[in-house]
Every structure is written in C-alpha cells, then in structure tokens.
Amino acid sequence: MFRLRYHVPALLEDQGLLPSITKLLRLDLLEKTPQQTANGAKIWRDWKALTAPRSESCKSVTIALVGKYTTFMDSYVSVLKSLEHSVMAWEHKLNLVAVEASHLEQPSQASSQEEYDLAWSKVRPADGILVPGGFGERGTEGMIAAAQWARENKTPYLGICLGMQVAIIEFARHMCNIPEAGSIELSANCPDPIIIFMPEIDKETMGGTMRLGSRPTIFQEGTEWSKVRKLYEGKEVISERHRHRYEVNPEYIERLSAAGLHFIGKDDKNVRMEVIELKDHPWFVGVQFHPEYLSRVLQPSKPYLGFVSAAIANRVEAESTKLAAPTTNGV
Known part of the structure; x- marks a missing residue:
C-alpha cells in the first residue's frame, strides 16, 4: 500500500x-x-x-527491523523510506516486520518467554535483517544475537551505525575468541572495548558532541570485490552523512581483519572504520554512516538497494529449495 x-x-x-x-x-x-x-x-x-500501482501478484520481500524504538516506528522514518525506495526499484512489495531488540535476549524481567519466542519467530524466516542506529545499552544483546543469526545462517544483513558496531562485537566474540568484547557506550569497564569514544569527543558532555554531517569514505585498495562498493559505480571516494560519537577501536582492527572481517571503507585519515563486509556471505554489510539520509525515490541509497536485492535473492532461493524438496510420500 x-x-x-x-x-x-x-x-x-x-x-x-x-x-x-x-x-x-x-x-x-x-x-x-x-x-x-x-x-x-x-x-x-x-x-x-x-x-504506478502493481498487480496483486507482485512479490513481497520480508525485512526484519531489529530496533530499540519499535513501539514508535516514526523513530525510523528515514530507514523505512529508504527501504520503500529500494523495494520499488526492484518492483517488489515491502513486508516490514518490527522486532523489539530486547525481546531477542534470554527471558528476564525485561521480557517473557512468550515475547522471546515471538521475536525469534519473526527474525528466523525473514529474507533480510536490518539493525538501525540507536543509543544506550538496552536491547543491544538482542541486536548482537540478530547479527549472529544473520552471519551464521547467510541471511542478508545491513547494520547502520550502532547496527555496524554490534555486528563487529558479535564477530569479535565468536570469530576472534574475544568473549568479553563490547562497547564503552554499553559498559564503561568493558575488558575488551571493541567500540570506543572518538578521541575528539567530550566524554563528560553529551550535548553537541557528535560527529555530524557529510564526510568522505575512501574505499580501500584490494576491495574491488566488495558488493557494496560495486554499487557506487566505480567511485573510490563517496560522501555520506554521519551522526555518531563512537568508533571501532584501532587496536583490534588487525585481529578482526585476520579473522575475515573486511574494512572496505575508511575515513580520509585512514584511521576511522566506515564500512565493513564479509566476503563469503550473500550480503553482510555494516556502515558507520546513515545512508538513508540521502535516499530518494528515483535514487535509492546504495547500501539499502544492495541489501534489498540480496534479501529478494534469499527469498527466491528459499522458495526454490522448498519446491525441490522431496515429498514425504516419496512421489
């Protein structure tokens, strides 16, 4: 509609x-x-x-949005519009499933077993999983769990800002054997702070201390294979809008890279990580910037466009596998 x-x-x-x-x-x-x-x-x-209106036979693609503010979806209006732009470009309908991130965490006082089961029943069959930006600790373990599910099950994943950071934390914990990997934002005494304050940020004053606006991202040498890079049509430098105060800890970059997490794009000083991607995955991409801010109806955001395309391909593959499966009666 x-x-x-x-x-x-x-x-x-x-x-x-x-x-x-x-x-x-x-x-x-x-x-x-x-x-x-x-x-x-x-x-x-x-x-x-x-x-133009499409026929009822127009296919749908199901995207699970795992967020912290899903009770008020206007919080994600730019994300929703970007998904709509990309879905229209691929001549599909959007079936958006909002999932409260905290409900993906083990049942506790904050969530019940019923909420936990319901949340995972939405995430597991989704054609793609999107984790948008956010602030604070609440729900982040659920986001990390969603990123792990997407990575291990080859489900297309797009992480925006915090969504990229939780994907890196998940990768560090399970692929780099850093079980206590975390973020300074979530735990000030984190033993292995994969995500830290940017050096120029005032740690005492929160107001007016973010890295904002359009900033250059430089695609790194040897990353021509990157799916997301190819969508930028040969550009070596792109400009996207930012809104964050935390970044990937440079001390862990070499270890993460050695385990297979590719840092596709960096800032113009070559120290700030802007884009991550897994090479052996249909689409596992995280971006520090907010590409939805530049998305337009006739010019969808590149990361969203690639993500939706991968989600559609995932749905098609799942349908083909289901059709090819033998029947129980052997016919």
Whole structure:
C-alpha cells in the first residue's frame, strides 16, 4: 500500500491540478532551457512508471527491523523510506516486520518467554535483517544475537551505525575468541572495548558532541570485490552523512581483519572504520554512516538497494529449495 503515497502526484495531475498551480504561481513565465525541460519530462516519466500501482501478484520481500524504538516506528522514518525506495526499484512489495531488540535476549524481567519466542519467530524466516542506529545499552544483546543469526545462517544483513558496531562485537566474540568484547557506550569497564569514544569527543558532555554531517569514505585498495562498493559505480571516494560519537577501536582492527572481517571503507585519515563486509556471505554489510539520509525515490541509497536485492535473492532461493524438496510420500 505504501506505493500509493508516491502515486499521489500522478493522481493530482490526472485531476487537472498542474495547470491551476502553473497559473497561480505563474510558472509559465519562468525561463527554461530545452535541456531543463527535457530533464524534467524524463524525471516525471520515471516517477510515474516507478510509482504506478502493481498487480496483486507482485512479490513481497520480508525485512526484519531489529530496533530499540519499535513501539514508535516514526523513530525510523528515514530507514523505512529508504527501504520503500529500494523495494520499488526492484518492483517488489515491502513486508516490514518490527522486532523489539530486547525481546531477542534470554527471558528476564525485561521480557517473557512468550515475547522471546515471538521475536525469534519473526527474525528466523525473514529474507533480510536490518539493525538501525540507536543509543544506550538496552536491547543491544538482542541486536548482537540478530547479527549472529544473520552471519551464521547467510541471511542478508545491513547494520547502520550502532547496527555496524554490534555486528563487529558479535564477530569479535565468536570469530576472534574475544568473549568479553563490547562497547564503552554499553559498559564503561568493558575488558575488551571493541567500540570506543572518538578521541575528539567530550566524554563528560553529551550535548553537541557528535560527529555530524557529510564526510568522505575512501574505499580501500584490494576491495574491488566488495558488493557494496560495486554499487557506487566505480567511485573510490563517496560522501555520506554521519551522526555518531563512537568508533571501532584501532587496536583490534588487525585481529578482526585476520579473522575475515573486511574494512572496505575508511575515513580520509585512514584511521576511522566506515564500512565493513564479509566476503563469503550473500550480503553482510555494516556502515558507520546513515545512508538513508540521502535516499530518494528515483535514487535509492546504495547500501539499502544492495541489501534489498540480496534479501529478494534469499527469498527466491528459499522458495526454490522448498519446491525441490522431496515429498514425504516419496512421489
């Protein structure tokens, strides 16, 4: 149903609104070059083609969003829009399943066995798992568990900001034999702080201390194989918007890399980790930046576009496997 929202401009055109707006705002008096007119016409054709209603037979892709603020999904409005942009580009429908991260943790006072079972019943069959940004300790062990499930079961995974950090912590614990790997944000006395404060951040004052705005990310030499890098169409340097105050601890980079966690992109000083990826996985990508901030209807975010594509491929493979499975009666 979300596609109908994007189809509203075309409906308004059909109802004759455009001539009225043109007359009211005197847009016909604006000077336009032939190229501008042609570009505008192409954008409008592309918009109408992309947002046109699809038949009921249009396939769906199921994405599990494992977050801390799922009771108020407007917290993730940019993430949701980015998913919609990518799903439309691949001519699919979006089946978004919101999962409260804390419910993926072992039952305790914070969650019941019923909530735990329900949460995992949503995550396990999902075509893709997305862990977005967030702050604070609550629910992070659930996010780590979701990242582990995605890594071990070859389920496409996209980690945004905190979502990248929990994926690195999970990898450190289970692939680098660092069982007490953690984050300074989550535990000030963490024995193995994989995630730490950035050196320039004021540790006492939280307000106005984040690394914000558009920053360059440089793809590293020898990472031409990277799935996410290929989506940026040969660019060696990209600019994405940031919003964080923690980063990967440089002291653990060599150990993580040796175990197979590839740091695809770094900042312009070559010390801050911006993009991670697993090579032997259909799609396991984490980004320190927030690519959803630059996503547009006709220009979906590259990491989201690749993630949704991998999730669709995962669904197709699962359906094929199910169809190929022998029946119980041997026929």
